Amino acid sequence: MALVLNGVPWFDDRGEVVNAHGACLVDDGGRYYLFGEHKTDDENRFDGVGCWSSTDLATWTFERVVLPVQPDGPLGPGRIGERPKVLRSPTTGAFVMLLHSDDLGYTDPVVGVATCDTVAGEYRWHGPLLFEGEPVRRWDLGTFQDDDGTAYLLVHEGDVYRLSDDCLVAEEKVASQVAPGGESPAMWQVDGTYHLLFSGKTSWERNDNYVLSAPSVRGPWRHAGTLAAPGTLTHDSQCSFVARVRRGDEVVPVYMGDRWSFPHQASAATQVWLPLLVEDGRARLGEYWPAWDPETGERVDLPGVVAGDRFVSDDPATRFEVEVDLPAGGGRLAVLGTSDSASGYARVDLVGEDGEARSHLVDLYSKVTADGPVYVSPALPAGRWTVRVAPTGEVPAWWKKDGTRFGSSGAKVTVEGVAVLT
The missing domain is CATH 2.115.10.20 (Glycosyl hydrolase domain; family 43)
Known part of the structure; x- marks a missing residue:
């Protein structure tokens, strides 16, 4: 679909x-x-x-x-x-x-x-x-x-x-x-x-x-x-x-x-x-x-968490990591998490069992708190995939000409787990 x-x-x-x-x-x-x-x-x-x-x-x-x-x-x-x-x-x-x-x-x-x-x-x-x-x-x-x-x-x-x-x-x-x-x-x-x-x-x-x-x-x-x-x-x-x-x-x-x-x-x-x-x-x-x-x-309702434990951190030295098996025919991996006014950027890395690797930057900042998918991968082949999510430590923030600051108050990353979309 x-x-x-x-x-x-x-x-x-x-x-x-x-x-x-x-x-x-x-x-x-x-x-x-x-x-x-x-x-x-x-x-x-x-x-x-x-x-x-x-x-x-x-x-x-x-x-x-x-x-x-x-x-x-x-x-x-x-x-x-x-x-x-x-x-x-x-x-x-x-x-x-x-x-x-x-x-x-x-x-x-x-x-x-x-x-x-x-x-x-x-x-x-x-x-x-x-x-x-x-x-x-x-x-x-x-x-x-x-x-x-x-x-x-x-x-x-x-x-x-x-x-x-x-x-x-x-x-x-x-x-x-x-x-x-x-x-x-x-x-x-x-x-x-x-x-x-x-x-x-x-x-x-x-x-x-x-x-x-x-x-x-x-x-x-x-x-x-x-x-x-x-x-x-x-x-x-x-x-x-x-x-x-x-x-x-x-x-x-x-x-x-x-x-x-x-x-x-x-x-x-x-x-x-x-x-x-x-x-x-x-x-x-x-x-x-x-x-x-x-x-x-x-x-269309997306599936819930199938793998991984809750992770909350703003320390770039820490990371969420889990292995997920994609069925025959492959599919997509969705990282589920929370976006809020204290959240920042995360780096999502996907590594396949054949060594194929993908890396993407994700922004979890939102002035209105929301739960749900924060990242959905491109279509991936069947097999075992390692999903890693780590805070970058960078805060999404910007200033107007008059000095008014907008954006997040922190660099937190919250992950609830990983879902599979087929």
Whole structure:
């Protein structure tokens, strides 16, 4: 069974982490294409836009870095490139990517444009998106394409621009400042009601994302509460996009969110994807699901601990270790543990009886305490595997320009044991 697994690293056909953040999903020719920031583990700089494809939202094939670092200019070396969003022009058929470009100090923002004739080819950088002849100098962005093909640019604070038919120019501002203090916008439409999603400004930290609703993209927009239950911090994630996912004869909205992991965004940041509900005209997320079936849209319960004793430590000289036998046909190994506000990074090592070894970094920090899978391996062959989990001693923490500290208060690692997924 193909499962969407939340809050754990995803692995592609190469066995590499799916490093796609601030992402979007495009359905083309019966295949889904995931575009996202190809992050680094050393600093928050642009390292390209990556693309992966899938038919089931669970198994991912690496396509390529579709927009690499440019020789110079807004996406040149030492710059920022964030929140790539890809649309298809209803008139030209070209694929158009919009993204935020900036310097490392976030003092030179611009919304940029790149295009490609094919969904997963190499995109050509054109430069800034223009509105009334001037570059759109905004940062957090999203996009939305209505049923009639009309495309919109969404930016922080709640401005919405209608794009030209070729999606290369912002032609009209149709809403202004409808969400002061809001960032990471996303929009979707169900039964004639438009829903506009925002996160609060808390740096890489998660918060209770909220929704505005309206009968038209032009408004009037009204606040419709938090997306998930208050205090859950949107299931410990920040919105990035709302995808349109096929389910039988229906197309249903799916929330896509990031669990950032500063500073190790490339190796330890993860995703939270969940079906969106609309009840009595109100959009919301239900309870958190560690795993769900994208074919049915229903939760799938994962197995419990089959091996190992509870382990709690912040000392890199200590480790959890257990041997687990995978049955004929192989399977995946899941490390079950606890994430909380005093937890840090762990190194997970898997060693097969033939000497095959895999090593991955996992982030156990969460402002909201949660129990469940903190790591699920790629598919492994049958046989005996040794699972080791050790604290690295590093604390996930970061500071805003004004000195405000975010992140964990410690480097604790809690492991309950190992489960087997077949």
